[in-house]
Amino acid sequence: MSLEQIEKEIINCQRCNLATNRTKIVFGTGNSEAQIMLIGEGPGKDEDLQGLPFIGKAGQLLDKILAAAEIKRQDVYIANIVKCRPPSNRVPNRQEAAACLPWLWQQIEIIQPQIIVLLGSTALKNLIKPDALITKLRGQWLESKSGIKIMPTYHPAALLRDPARKKPVWEDFQKIRDEYKKIINTN
Ligand code: SF4
16 A cells, blocks of 8 residues: 555545535645654645645744754655644544544554654644643653654644744754654664
């Protein structure tokens, strides 16, 4: 199975009620052999219209953060917990996330990243545990059973609402940069 094959399969997905209002499915984009995968919450208005993740204001900020950390966007893979836009950008509920996660698991299995960056609370709660708090866990390396290093940090949209979060996010991305450099230098 390849990413292209999954993308073809997902095109008519009706597994949850977010299918009703979507314009385009936002499957994910980037390098299929990425060492780093970034996982956000779900598509916003711009993403829904264009079918690409992180292209609005939050995406532009993410681009700047990646550039500052010397990580090229074309070298990473970016996806979300849900692939269809929740109405009014609300947080996807547990049922919607659970319905959509099998698609993401398949993407992770194919890409086999060495680092996963969880952007925000929704990614953290759905991929680590439902009661995990981003304020407590951000900046700390976690590890999956298969040895993927996982770094939770704030979602770029949270930085737009609260600029005080820029400093901790930069600290987190410095750790990500250092780990990423170690990985590419040993490959
Ligand atoms: S959000 Fe995911 S599970 Fe729900 S309809 Fe869209 S692709 Fe399918």
